[in-house]
Amino acid sequence: MNGGGTLYRAGFVIGHDGDTHRIIADGAVLVRGNRVDYVGPARDFSGASDETVHLPNHMIMPGLVNLHCHTTGAPLSRSLLEDSGNPAFFMSGLYDYGRFRKTDSEETREVIRYSLAELLKSGATTIVEVGGSDYVDVYRESGIRTYLAPSYRSAAWDTPDGKKLEYVWDEEAGLAGLERAVDFVSAHPSGEDLIGSMLAPAQVDTCTPELLRESRRAADELGCRLHIHTSQSHTEVGVMIQRHGGSSLEFLEGLGILGPDVILAHTILTADHPDSNIPWCRDGQILETSGASIAHCPWVFGRRGTVMHSLGQYVRRGVNVGIGTDTFPQNMLAEMRWAAILSKTADNNPLSATAGTAFDAATVGGARALGREDLGRLSEGARADMVFVDCLSFDMVPVRDPIRNLVYGGSKSSVDKVMVDGKMLVDGGRVLLWDEDRLAVRVQEIAEKMWDGASARDPLGRSPDDLSPPTYPFGWTEDAGGDEA
Numbered sequence: 001m002n003g004g005g006t007l008y009r010a011g012f013v014i015g016h017d018g019d020t021h022r023i024i025a026d027g028a029v030l031v032r033g034n035r036v037d038y039v040g041p042a043r044d045f046s047g048a049s050d051e052t053v054h055l056p057n058h059m060i061m062p063g064l065v066n067l068h069c070h071t072t073g074a075p076l077s078r079s080l081l082e083d084s085g086n087p088a089f090f091m092s093g094l095y096d097y098g099r100f101r102k103t104d105s106e107e108t109r110e111v112i113r114y115s116l117a118e119l120l121k122s123g124a125t126t127i128v129e130v131g132g133s134d135y136v137d138v139y140r141e142s143g144i145r146t147y148l149a150p151s152y153r154s155a156a157w158d159t160p161d162g163k164k165l166e167y168v169w170d171e172e173a174g175l176a177g178l179e180r181a182v183d184f185v186s187a188h189p190s191g192e193d194l195i196g197s198m199l200a201p202a203q204v205d206t207c208t209p210e211l212l213r214e215s216r217r218a219a220d221e222l223g224c225r226l227h228i229h230t231s232q233s234h235t236e237v238g239v240m241i242q243r244h245g246g247s248s249l250e251f252l253e254g255l256g257i258l259g260p261d262v263i264l265a266h267t268i269l270t271a272d273h274p275d276s277n278i279p280w281c282r283d284g285q286i287l288e289t290s291g292a293s294i295a296h297c298p299w300v301f302g303r304r305g306t307v308m309h310s311l312g313q314y315v316r317r318g319v320n321v322g323i324g325t326d327t328f329p330q331n332m333l334a335e336m337r338w339a340a341i342l343s344k345t346a347d348n349n350p351l352s353a354t355a356g357t358a359f360d361a362a363t364v365g366g367a368r369a370l371g372r373e374d375l376g377r378l379s380e381g382a383r384a385d386m387v388f389v390d391c392l393s394f395d396m397v398p399v400r401d402p403i404r405n406l407v408y409g410g411s412k413s414s415v416d417k418v419m420v421d422g423k424m425l426v427d428g429g430r431v432l433l434w435d436e437d438r439l440a441v442r443v444q445e446i447a448e449k450m451w452d453g454a455s456a457r458d459p460l461g462r463s464p465d466d467l468s469p470p471t472y473p474f475g476w477t478e479d480a481g482g483d484e485a
């Protein structure tokens, strides 16, 4: 080895020229260590490399940035939260479905491994994980670039009767949570290491003004990002209007919390949303001027019939938007597709958002939210976080515009290899570190145990079938066929 690195030569390379992604046919990427050292047409490469890998049927693109996920529990909501919801909370699953999830720490580790495998296989190379800070070792073991956001709040949600939302306040606990989070962020500074961190006062409606101001002050001192869930449910919109006389974003702006280092998760039910019924609030103007980024997770809202109004309009107004998976499936390719399609649907306009709008959000948008010019793009000096897509896979042919094909039709089966920080973590569509089949079996076992114990944890004794009736009745009887009376 002379340190010349590996030259990947591919049918398409998605390079970045400082302004925009560009599609380079017969392109090349030189990886030296954990950095990209050359991007451009293969014919223009005149340097030396230790080896050359020829991938004439592949597209090499930047790794995707998942700006918002909960990998400790997300898979366990699958089969439960779709086609269901509590009418008392406008069908949101936020307030009384969470108590079904219960895992011990060994189980949580397995769920995280499963989640990270699922994300890597969909092309995610960087994630913002909200809540998993007790499991740093698992994220580090995985090799995926992780921003851990330990979450804390002044109040917990509770709904003993399943009808009314109660806030159980414990302001001291919120401040103690901030203190622990500050220690965590101090110990895991963002930058060179694969593990970074940020502060995450949990939700706009569960934090006191004092906790939010203290969080802002701590973030300034630490030089870290601030992450908060906001404008995410009709219940929250109503509570914030009653409590503070304005929208969630007006509340945050009034506290002096917002700025370019803030990531607002969701930001769906803003004044711009026709169903929020707060058209007099200044949300649009606040988003335009504050510089805060939005972590847009279209699928989790779309499945409840709620869409952002709209991704295309936010982007055209200059708001920085990234993409997150939030719940399940943890699939960045699907999330990009929903982002584009639901924006078109919201605006009744096929050009409201394009494949490029979604791909930008999932790459440079997420990177900008993290303050990282070296992520979400392939250019000289960027981190070697790359996804290798097989353009001859069934989902990708015929290929003229590979980004369009990937966003509108690509699936995990098109993703052949994924590299993070110069290290190959997925090859042949399989994660290299863990046994995927074993993880799938474990997640099934963990979920079955959790469902069995669920009604004992619900104050009303409801079972998963009560809260989430199955698509068709389970079981079969002789007269189920309904022949004769």
Ligand SMILES: [Zn+2]
Residues within 6 Å of the ligand: 068, 069, 070, 130, 229, 265, 326
């Ligand atoms: Zn979330």
